[in-house]
Amino acid sequence: MKTVLFPVAGAVLLxxxxxxxxPHVYESELDRAPxxxxxxxxxxxxxVEKMAESLISDAGVLEATGGKRPVLDIEPxxxxxxxxxDMKSITDSVRTRLIRSRLFRFVDRSTAGAxxxxxxxxxxxxxxxxxxxxxxxxxxxxxxxxxxSLTDMVTHAGRATDHYYKFTMILKDLRSGEIVWxxxxxIRKVAIRPVx
Numbered sequence: 001m002k003t004v005l006f007p008v009a010g011a012v013l014l015x016x017x018x019x020x021x022x023p024h025v026y027e028s029e030l031d032r033a034p035x036x037x038x039x040x041x042x043x044x045x046x047x048v049e050k051m052a053e054s055l056i057s058d059a060g061v062l063e064a065t066g067g068k069r070p071v072l073d074i075e076p077x078x079x080x081x082x083x084x085x086d087m088k089s090i091t092d093s094v095r096t097r098l099i100r101s102r103l104f105r106f107v108d109r110s111t112a113g114a115x116x117x118x119x120x121x122x123x124x125x126x127x128x129x130x131x132x133x134x135x136x137x138x139x140x141x142x143x144x145x146x147x148x149s150l151t152d153m154v155t156h157a158g159r160a161t162d163h164y165y166k167f168t169m170i171l172k173d174l175r176s177g178e179i180v181w182x183x184x185x186x187i188r189k190v191a192i193r194p195v196x
Contacts, residue, residue: 039085039150039165039187047167047185048090051148052097054183055171064144064173064180071105072098072171073142081152081165094146094169107142144180145172159193 055061064070074095077087098104121127148169155162164186171181 038083038163038189039081043165043187044085044090044093047187048093048097050185051167051169051183052094052101055098055169055181056101056103058181061171061181064178065103069103069105070143071107071140072144072146073107073109074146077148077150077167077169079150081150082154083152085150087150090167091148094148104144105140107140143174145174146170147172159195161191161193163189163191165189 074091076091079085079087095106099106146169148167151166151168153164155164165188167185167187169183170179172178173180
């Protein structure tokens with residue numbers, strides 16, 4: 001009986017020790033093979049790169065801007081897909097690439113409330129020189145508007161599930177109301193269920 005208990009007790013101790021250790025962590029490549037049929041970080045990155053490059057190099061955009069650096073407003077892309085995706089992060093990455101291109105300037109409506117509070121504080125508390133205090137009405141107005149969305153379609157056929165995703169972005173001239181630029185990035189992934 002004792003000879004049976006020792007190996008079993010040893011196995012239990014080894015399993016407990018294995019559960020208590022930290023997981024093996026390693027740095028993954030940015031362009032790795034897909035791990036799932038969902039939108040993954042490399043899909044986000046490739047989408048941002050494609051959309052920003054398309055917008056920056058488009059002849060119609062260059063013509064519409066007339067060689068100037070127009071002020072853009074950007075709204076977080078809308079998620080019309082069935083999965084949870086951080087659309088604000090994708091939007092921020094697009095804006096960062098466009099700002100780095102030095103072809104556009106941006107306004108940020110998301111901080112408008114904080115901007116007003118700071119201007120009011122400067123004007124009313126008397127802590128700053130009134131002649132140097134920023135007054136409402138001096139901020140730049142958007143000349144163009146950038147928006148976009150993510151949609152998806154899922155198709156099942158036997159053991160295969162086909163996931164189709166489409167990112168669409170649109171740049172609109174607020175003065176004329178014209179769509180100056182639009183582009184799409186398509187992603188398609190197929191997941192095959194194992195037989196057993």
